[in-house]
Amino acid sequence: MSSTETPRRVPLTPAARRALVAAGRLFYERGIHAVGVDLIAAEAGVTKKTLYDRFGSKEQIVVEYLADRDERWRACLAARLDVCESPLDSVLTVFDVSREWMDANSPRGCSMVNAHAEIDDPSHPAYGIITGQKQWMLTLFTDLVRPLAPDSADSLGRSLMLLHEGALVAFGLRIFLGALEHAREQAAALLTR
Amino acid sequence: MSSTETPRRVPLTPAARRALVAAGRLFYERGIHAVGVDLIAAEAGVTKKTLYDRFGSKEQIVVEYLADRDERWRACLAARLDVCESPLDSVLTVFDVSREWMDANSPRGCSMVNAHAEIDDPSHPAYGIITGQKQWMLTLFTDLVRPLAPDSADSLGRSLMLLHEGALVAFGLRIFLGALEHAREQAAALLTR
DNA sequence: AGTCAGGTATACAGATCGGTCTAGTTCTGG
DNA sequence: CCAGAACTAGACCGATCTGTATACCTGACT
Numbered sequence: 445m446s447s448t449e450t451p452r453r454v455p456l457t458p459a460a461r462r463a464l465v466a467a468g469r470l471f472y473e474r475g476i477h478a479v480g481v482d483l484i485a486a487e488a489g490v491t492k493k494t495l496y497d498r499f500g501s502k503e504q505i506v507v508e509y510l511a512d513r514d515e516r517w518r519a520c521l522a523a524r525l526d527v528c529e530s531p532l533d534s535v536l537t538v539f540d541v542s543r544e545w546m547d548a549n550s551p552r553g554c555s556m557v558n559a560h561a562e563i564d565d566p567s568h569p570a571y572g573i574i575t576g577q578k579q580w581m582l583t584l585f586t587d588l589v590r591p592l593a594p595d596s597a598d599s600l601g602r603s604l605m606l607l608h609e610g611a612l613v614a615f616g617l618r619i620f621l622g623a624l625e626h627a628r629e630q631a632a633a634l635l636t637r
Numbered sequence: 638m639s640s641t642e643t644p645r646r647v648p649l650t651p652a653a654r655r656a657l658v659a660a661g662r663l664f665y666e667r668g669i670h671a672v673g674v675d676l677i678a679a680e681a682g683v684t685k686k687t688l689y690d691r692f693g694s695k696e697q698i699v700v701e702y703l704a705d706r707d708e709r710w711r712a713c714l715a716a717r718l719d720v721c722e723s724p725l726d727s728v729l730t731v732f733d734v735s736r737e738w739m740d741a742n743s744p745r746g747c748s749m750v751n752a753h754a755e756i757d758d759p760s761h762p763a764y765g766i767i768t769g770q771k772q773w774m775l776t777l778f779t780d781l782v783r784p785l786a787p788d789s790a791d792s793l794g795r796s797l798m799l800l801h802e803g804a805l806v807a808f809g810l811r812i813f814l815g816a817l818e819h820a821r822e823q824a825a826a827l828l829t830r
Numbered sequence: 831a832g833t834c835a836g837g838t839a840t841a842c843a844g845a846t847c848g849g850t851c852t853a854g855t856t857c858t859g860g
Numbered sequence: 861c862c863a864g865a866a867c868t869a870g871a872c873c874g875a876t877c878t879g880t881a882t883a884c885c886t887g888a889c890t
Contacts, residue, residue, distance in 0.1 A: 457836065475755045477670035480877060491838055492879085498836095502878065557746075557806055558754035562668045564745065578812045602813055603823050609812075610803030613750055619771045619798065626795050650866065673847060684868055685849080691866095695848065831890100838885070847876065855868070860861100 454508055460498040463488040468509050472555050476506055476562045503569065510573045513555050520545060531591045532635055535604065539628035542608065546615050546624065553616020581605060592635055604631055647701055653691040656681040661702050665748050669699055669755045696762065703766045706748050713738060724784045725828055728797065732821035735801065739808050739817065746809020774798060785828055797824055
């Protein structure tokens with residue numbers, strides 16, 4: 445498995461960092477195509493010239509936005525999984541961390557899924573980041589569950605992935621309350637049967 | 638529960654129907670904000686004047702696009718559920734029909750979820766169509782499962798909803814092959830335990 | 831002292847955005 | 861016969877889009 449899909453290409457000077465923060469918020473809240481570079485520059489208190497000096501293109505800002513979010517999500521999750529004491533605990537912790545992450549950062553659903561809705565071209569440089577995170581999550585679930593059930597780890601990993609993705613969508617679309625908690629319960633039932 | 642979220646407002650003259658077909662394909666494949674009305678008109682072989690005479694605004698074209706897709710999905714599903722002979726059969730048929738629908742119409746995932754990624758404003762006239770379809774699906778699952786387990790119908794309905802939504806995302810993002818089939822298996826396991 | 835990266839301010843270019851308008855054509859029903 | 865609905869052709873509007881250019885300022889490191 446090759447890793448480091450799209451490493452940070454852009455050195456984050458202070459102005460670039462502010463721009464990335466502003467772009468991240470705007471892209472997530474309003475959608476990628478609905479946000480122009482002028483708005484990003486204005487919200488970040490940065491000149492459009494600086495934006496293009498640092499990032500080169502809007503497309504690259506999008507790539508950095510997704511790469512940054514992916515990086516922070518994986519770091520957040522890894523830190524919490526580090527202190528888990530059992531595979532079962534680890535799996536359930538993923539759902540706990542997801543719930544907290546959604547409350548804090550993703551009221552409108554998974555940013556990768558939302559970005560995928562706006563990026564049709566698989567050759568787009570952001571595409572690998574999106575699918576890379578999902579593949580990583582699937583591998584994570586599968587690896588976590590392997591000690592519990594070596595023979596059915598693949599199947600269980602996929603089941604957990606479906607519950608988790610479904611919960612993210614249900615949360616973002618507000619289909620019903622407590623979607624992450626319900627998914628966690630179902631995951632527990634699946635693993636303790 | 639109030640129904641008929643957004644009934645057809647626009648009489649579908651021949652040109653309007655062609656425009657709606659073209660708009661539907663373009664909106665789904667490229668995203669709503671990425672498609673301009675000039676492109677829709679050109680692809681449909683229709684004048685922009687005609688577009689605005691029939692629909693009045695791009696926003697209304699979006700509404701008709703989603704309403705039409707919602708209508709066709711519900712009709713497609715209802716027809717197949719009509720000939721089911723047991724609640725278990727009905728639930729599993731939902732997954733079967735979904736799989737066929739995705740293969741035929743939705744290689745990039747659920748159009749409602751994708752549209753939601755681009756529409757932030759809950760007061761947008763399309764918002765009710767999106768959430769309405771998801772609510773309808775949740776109610777459908779819950780009602781289908783009630784005869785099997787009256788006491789846990791709500792919980793089972795939500796579990797099926799998570800599996801189903803997760804499978805749609807997994808299919809669209811190509812996280813792994815056979816997502817709908819796997820979800821169907823899990824649904825069967827959930828109901829025959 | 832001098833260089834240079836990082837920044838601001840602002841004007842501009844060419845394309846495309848959603849939307850409107852005038853003018854003329856074709857078909858159909860009373 | 862003729863009114864009206866449905867449509868085409870195409871110019872036009874102001875706004876916004878991504879991206880570029882010129883000119884100037886500031887602080888840090890040699």
